[in-house]
Amino acid sequence: MEVSTEYAVQMHGITKRFGSFCALDHVNLDVKKGSIHAVLGENGAGKSTLMNILYGLYQADSGEVYLNGKKTAIKNPNIAIEHGIGMVHQHFMLVDNFTVTQNIILGNEVTGKFGIIDTKKAREKVLEIVKKYGLEVDPDAKIEDISVGMQQRVEILKALYRGADLLILDEPTAVLIPQEIDELIGIMRSLISDGKTIIIITHKLKEIKASSEVCTIIRRGQYIDTVSVADVDEEQLATKMVGHAVQLVVDKTPAKPGDVIFEIDHLTVKDERGLDSVRDLSLKIRRGEILGIAGIDGNGQKELVEAITCLARAQSGTIKINGAEIQNTTPRNVIDHKVSTIHEDRQRRGLVLPFTVAENAVIEKYRTPEFSTHGKIDRTKMSLFTHKLIEDYDVRPAGCENQPVRGLSGGNQQKVIIAREISNEPDLLIAVQPTRGLDVGAVEYVHKMLVRERDAGRAVLLISLELDEVMNVADTIGIIYAGTIVDSFPQGQVDENTIGLLMAGGKLNETDSQNP
Amino acid sequence: MKLTAKILKKPIASTLIAVFFGFIVAAVILLVAGYHPGQAFSALFHGIFARPKYISNVIIKATPIILTGLSVAFAFQTGLFNIGAEGQYIAGAVSAVLVGVKLNLPPLLQIPAVVLAGVLGGTLFGWVVGYLKAKFGIHEVITSIMLNWIGLYLSNFVVASSAYHMPNSTSSYPVNESSFTMLLPNWKTSDAGMAALKQHKWLYDVMLKTDVNFGFLIAVLMAAFIWYLLYRSTKGYELRAVGFNRDAAEFAGINVNRNIVDAMVIAGALSGLAGALAITGTAPHSISTLAAFENNGFNGLSVALIAGSSPVGCIFAGLLFGGLLYGGQSVQQDVGAPTEIINIMIGTIVFFVALTKVIPVLAEKLEKRGAAHVQ
Numbered sequence A: 001m002e003v004s005t006e007y008a009v010q011m012h013g014i015t016k017r018f019g020s021f022c023a024l025d026h027v028n029l030d031v032k033k034g035s036i037h038a039v040l041g042e043n044g045a046g047k048s049t050l051m052n053i054l055y056g057l058y059q060a061d062s063g064e065v066y067l068n069g070k071k072t073a074i075k076n077p078n079i080a081i082e083h084g085i086g087m088v089h090q091h092f093m094l095v096d097n098f099t100v101t102q103n104i105i106l107g108n109e110v111t112g113k114f115g116i117i118d119t120k121k122a123r124e125k126v127l128e129i130v131k132k133y134g135l136e137v138d139p140d141a142k143i144e145d146i147s148v149g150m151q152q153r154v155e156i157l158k159a160l161y162r163g164a165d166l167l168i169l170d171e172p173t174a175v176l177i178p179q180e181i182d183e184l185i186g187i188m189r190s191l192i193s194d195g196k197t198i199i200i201i202t203h204k205l206k207e208i209k210a211s212s213e214v215c216t217i218i219r220r221g222q223y224i225d226t227v228s229v230a231d232v233d234e235e236q237l238a239t240k241m242v243g244h245a246v247q248l249v250v251d252k253t254p255a256k257p258g259d260v261i262f263e264i265d266h267l268t269v270k271d272e273r274g275l276d277s278v279r280d281l282s283l284k285i286r287r288g289e290i291l292g293i294a295g296i297d298g299n300g301q302k303e304l305v306e307a308i309t310c311l312a313r314a315q316s317g318t319i320k321i322n323g324a325e326i327q328n329t330t331p332r333n334v335i336d337h338k339v340s341t342i343h344e345d346r347q348r349r350g351l352v353l354p355f356t357v358a359e360n361a362v363i364e365k366y367r368t369p370e371f372s373t374h375g376k377i378d379r380t381k382m383s384l385f386t387h388k389l390i391e392d393y394d395v396r397p398a399g400c401e402n403q404p405v406r407g408l409s410g411g412n413q414q415k416v417i418i419a420r421e422i423s424n425e426p427d428l429l430i431a432v433q434p435t436r437g438l439d440v441g442a443v444e445y446v447h448k449m450l451v452r453e454r455d456a457g458r459a460v461l462l463i464s465l466e467l468d469e470v471m472n473v474a475d476t477i478g479i480i481y482a483g484t485i486v487d488s489f490p491q492g493q494v495d496e497n498t499i500g501l502l503m504a505g506g507k508l509n510e511t512d513s514q515n516p
Numbered sequence B: 001m002k003l004t005a006k007i008l009k010k011p012i013a014s015t016l017i018a019v020f021f022g023f024i025v026a027a028v029i030l031l032v033a034g035y036h037p038g039q040a041f042s043a044l045f046h047g048i049f050a051r052p053k054y055i056s057n058v059i060i061k062a063t064p065i066i067l068t069g070l071s072v073a074f075a076f077q078t079g080l081f082n083i084g085a086e087g088q089y090i091a092g093a094v095s096a097v098l099v100g101v102k103l104n105l106p107p108l109l110q111i112p113a114v115v116l117a118g119v120l121g122g123t124l125f126g127w128v129v130g131y132l133k134a135k136f137g138i139h140e141v142i143t144s145i146m147l148n149w150i151g152l153y154l155s156n157f158v159v160a161s162s163a164y165h166m167p168n169s170t171s172s173y174p175v176n177e178s179s180f181t182m183l184l185p186n187w188k189t190s191d192a193g194m195a196a197l198k199q200h201k202w203l204y205d206v207m208l209k210t211d212v213n214f215g216f217l218i219a220v221l222m223a224a225f226i227w228y229l230l231y232r233s234t235k236g237y238e239l240r241a242v243g244f245n246r247d248a249a250e251f252a253g254i255n256v257n258r259n260i261v262d263a264m265v266i267a268g269a270l271s272g273l274a275g276a277l278a279i280t281g282t283a284p285h286s287i288s289t290l291a292a293f294e295n296n297g298f299n300g301l302s303v304a305l306i307a308g309s310s311p312v313g314c315i316f317a318g319l320l321f322g323g324l325l326y327g328g329q330s331v332q333q334d335v336g337a338p339t340e341i342i343n344i345m346i347g348t349i350v351f352f353v354a355l356t357k358v359i360p361v362l363a364e365k366l367e368k369r370g371a372a373h374v375q
């Protein structure tokens, strides 16, 4: 591609290695001025790395960067900022106990006489930007008191305050509910109409269709294609992203639920600070049913799981499996009552990383006669058992039972956990964020497994921050807000916006409610 | 290239490289200080290997630090930093003396009683640390360091007490002879024994001129036992799971607190055993007033580090350490170089062992580069 002043950014032949690993291999990116340009790729494709190079956080091993048609060496973020580049990172970089204004001016303070910060002037300038782009946010609120969506706006404001003309948004929608996503797209539009340019990083297809004009796809560090978004559909984008045809909807038959085997009644749990994080929560799951819980992070999901697995105390209420109360006992007791949990934090709760795959596979069973006699572990049986699991669940590399689990990829580590938990033949299978950080192929696989276990007559509790996942996989969708299930719906009888509203604490009009 | 990488990946390779560098650094320092490194090293090796008696003494010196090393290495494997081996060792020695001086049974009963007392002493110290960590989350390093001092003053208190103080000395009474764990202690000093040993110069040297005792054998057995415990038993599986990742262990239904206490108890028992065997196996069979730590436990830290926390590795690391400590005396005697040179050498070895943790990583790189060349 020619270098031209038509383009705000042109990155040509960018290669970046981390040690011997090649994160980017001759990647190109040409972003027209005044456009919204999406960069699409699976987790680990190299999207953030490419943007970090543009922002001067990393240096490319080879390749050129042109800004407005001029070759530029961006050695550090200060140079990037000087050239009008602003970046909103995947993980926000805000000071929690500072106000919005303080955060925005941090490192770029307006100083009056004697070097004293002129807060008034700064505040006015912030308000000016807020008005101009409809970025509504209270300049005097503390970061810790505002929602994640608001925090993101602060990050955008911060970039604009520093005079950004080109805004990089790295996975901006990962933390937002549907309504907030719509608002964000609105803000992006108003920025464009003011002549700004935006690069949006994502692995979600729907948002690209909704927001962008052009999309560049990278896969495992390779440049794949740049397409006009209007000319392709989601399936085509997915195929380019993954490299083969994928199934975007979960293939399942209607549920044939049996008896209720798991029941939570008026459960209340306090968090570390002594606040009620789960409040008077009740739910029921039947055999052969997947109950999906949708909600924004921090609404009690974590504490709910901890209470069920007896890592946290239930303040009041009961948790019953097959009629037996298990609250406030021990994790061991919960496992013995045939509850298996795929924890969201694979590496902290799910696996002992320095242990071998086999050692991890038996972590709930090493004491059973199957694997030990008189306190002596039977390593042969352990290996054989794991070898079979590895084959059944297609964990790669094949035959890795005696290798440390640390060496496996994220998707394969997750497979080990899933295989282990399902091999317990539980009555209740809990899956918390089971596809976090996995690529599309692995996501498909995990969903299939959950449906398979449902069909085998288990009760499945799926807790996820990905609304799409809950809507696609669950038979019944419950919405958690402020520590309680505010409403629930059978699959297919509720739309995304209704759920989004409930997730944000909104109320449905009587007539809107589909729940008797 | 591949072969080099493969060899370098073995933990023993980095240890040997570290030892090698330890010698190089020591040589440089000797040179700077105006001594001839060749002479000094030949004195060192002479002092270790020249006579059976020397070798025997090295083994005797190595015995307690193999055990304290084992104690530290075991704790490491279970995620705990047992800096308290020193105090546990002292507790073991004191307890052995408390019982061994007062009790006088036939050896077959007396020895187990005295050794067991020492083990219990160390165990108690370990248990306190484990309990405080499990119950209140107090870090083991803090409580261990405090217990080290408690051990030191406890020992001095016992030495000074009228029941145990040996008049006109700075030490306690020795334990009764029935507690001794030397090889044939009575026979070897009898006329018949002397006559028999005279026949074999080698045996005579070892038996009569050193406190050759059963301690080393027990240390080796313990290393094997700890290896088995850690890698072949369900208990060891739990201990290691808790050590590597408490959160995952807890989530899988393993009782984390219980295993922390158990790990410290076992670590304490090992160090206590070291203290007890030092009392029963070597002269003067008593405890003396301590002005400072004797480092039997702290040296265990170095041993565990050099051994890479491998139980069996502790045997060899302990022997190396014992050799340097004992042979180092000859460097002073023969060449006149200060023994600090030996300490510097030991320090350098430990330093390089820590440093050579990167060698396997380098080896991996080398391997990858090799692979790239093949393509």
Ligand SMILES: Nc1ncnc2c1ncn2[C@@H]1O[C@H](COP(=O)(O)OP(=O)(O)O)[C@@H](O)[C@H]1O
Residues within 6 Å of the ligand: A018, A023, A041, A042, A043, A044, A045, A046, A047, A048, A049, A050
């Ligand atoms: N600082 C780093 N050191 C080593 N590897 C890195 C580093 N940053 C990223 N990587 C690797 O580069 C690849 C691309 O990462 P990234 O750009 O974050 O992907 P994504 O497309 O999900 O944003 C991943 O495999 C990641 O593990």
Ligand SMILES: [Mg+2]
Residues within 6 Å of the ligand: A047, A048, A049, A090, A170, A171
């Ligand atoms: Mg990223």
